[in-house]
Amino acid sequence: MMLAACGGSGSSGSDEPAFSSKEALGENLFSDVNLSMNRTQSCATCHDPDKAFTDSATNTDGSTVAVSTGDDGVSLGDRNAPSALYAMFAPAFQNGSRNRFNSQQDDYSGWMGGQFHDGRAAGLAAQAGGPPLNPIEMGMADRASVVDRLLENQDYVEAFERLYGSDVFNDTDTAYSAMTNAIAAFENTDEFAPFDSKYDRSLLDSDDPNYYNYGVISKVASGKALFFSQQFTNCATCHQLNRQGSSTETFTGYEFHNIGVPVNTAVRTANGLGDEFIDTGLQGNNDTVGDDATQTGKFKTPTLRNVAVTEPYMHNGVFNELATVLKFYDHFKTGSAFTINPETGVEWAEPEVAENFAEAEMLDGRLFRTTDSDGSGESDEIEAMVCFLMTLTDARYEHLISDEEWETCEAE
Template identity: 70%
Template sequence: MRKYLTVLLALLLSSCGGSSDSSSPAFDSKEALGESLFNDVSLSFNRTQSCASCHDVAQAFTDSRKNDSDQTAAVSIGDDGVSLGDRNAPTVTYASQTPDFHNGSRTRFNSQQSDYSGWLGGQFHDGRATTLADQAGGPPLNPIEMGMPDRASVVERLLENTDYIAALETLYGTDVFDATDTAYDAMTDAIARFEATDAFAPFDSKYDRSLLDSDDPDYYDYGVISKVASGKVLFFSQQFTNCATCHQLKRQSSSGETFTGYEYHNIGVPINTAVRSANGSTDGFIDTGLQFNNSAVTADTEAGKFKVPTLRNVAVTAPYMHNGVFNELATVVKFYDHWLTGSSNSLNPETGVAWADPEISDTVNLTELQDGSLLDDDDVEVLVCFMMTLTDARYESLIPDVEWENCEAE
């Protein structure tokens, strides 16, 4: 019966100009369908917000909207124009490379620390979505994001578009609309397939180009004494920094490096008090991270842990940390350094006062945080310069030329 209603609705909509020529499907692949769905504001309650609203292709698939101070907002505003989240929208670039959420172990490289065992992978900051398709199904139903009341309401929006009807039935079977969950899951699968295309993970940064043969016209040479070269050495050093412990997935100089091991750690990030004041969080609210709303995780020892993010495009995806509490990449490096005894970075450079206390103190991972040597201002600068070279080619122009010139000059 559902199939006949779908066909009838398609005929009615097409008579009102709701579709392109039926003999020429608008979407000939799941990826093409997913791209349209990713950018479709009609899948939100007030028809004002799409996936792309918080994951802007022009800004490495992060939320580029500004706050009253003309800085990129720490958290996103919802479809209702009022609601604010509590976590920063992460980049979707390279999200397709993330393993499914699981408990396991991984080998570490360029690290003095032992191999990691614990929770790994998954989508969102807390891994609560096991796969990319699971993640795609979350925002439409989140009351402070796209705000749709249930899956059936989203499917009804799909049924308004005859191009979607034709594509979903062609690509996922003529019975795709027989059950709400089947149709909804087809939608999320299409979005996930779009997010798994090369557009999201091109691996064409200056770092990637440095791995090419030197006679390749696209080859990038770090040089010997440039700041980017010094930063690269420092980043991968086992003796002087702990960067690679959590931000190196493969053996050095391997292609396809995502600059995250997908581990979970509490690094002592403080509360973003400005966000909490703005979003109306109840007094005493604590974001327990991995333990907060990931049903697979219950142990108190996991409270306050968040997934290690990719450093791909990190130079153009401010603000930083899961709650957007820091605006500058140099601040993040100094924050890490302040955990070391004798650090000269005892003050938050963005506030001019001492670093605020961790949101959750009991599980801060001091073992990894207190590994490495103290950093001076030059060290911080060259590390930032190296991380600039992890920017996808199409986003390199987002970094001012003067910054590139400063980092690459010998």
């Protein structure tokens, strides 16, 4: 359970410390709005634990916002807030390689890992230190201003000095690093990686009371077969980390690719960046990569865990439905029936960055089969894929998917 952002029981006279561990301290810091300039925003504001640690704010039509509003109530970012769930497993940002499974493609070699869409933070602690100082997020002027807010809370002072040393507040950078370390400790707890989805439960022994049976001819089973297929889809190429059946599969290889995502024009209109602005992704936002033009437009492959409840999709939130994402992938292939974006009713927009398109990965696999020759009807295979992706939802968030949706997918 998330703690209230106002300290713990220690300040009320109890002999027990308000925060007995770094994890408990980090949990409170994660939800503390006092660490933002106007005291209105915390980490949990954009990473709501009730919506799989993504932004739960909605537009007037009830859809989830594509980008988050800052502490000032006005500023808008340009990227969708990713889920903090399973983020602990991302390797430190590096130029490396990894084995690919259930893929016709060669093993991956290149930039991988890190936090944020562009990998610019090496790990969770570095990531946690970014938003408080970002002028369009939590808006604090500098580290010293954040530390001053920590010093306002006597429970924090006691906890920091006990957990990080009595001299922790003697140096601003030391105190700020201790804060980010505590938040990272919280984000490394089981709450952020329960591995208890229906998919995970299907890996259990059939005698286990938590076991989940896909059913041999259910839509879910069909979608699973498609996902892990080498010849039918290319999903596993970028979204499978371990050999099939792994109990710690995160459904991302942490690779960086340009998959041809178009501009989210509604966001650009709202945030005022204008038609000339281009989000260059990995190349433009990661100092380690520098000015390497071959990295322009690339973004980190996200986890598919909880993807059915963390809409909207892509790094800029340009698509609202999972089925749209799958049709978008398919439309790049010659002969695809999905030539129209179902959310706009017109042809797919051009990629924001045309260079460095991941042609080998995106054009792998065959076309999705459709129920109608002109593609006007829903594809059984796309529906099956969506059903499988639904089973990657953690148990605590399964209620966010309607009973009718579950029943339709599990019917044999």
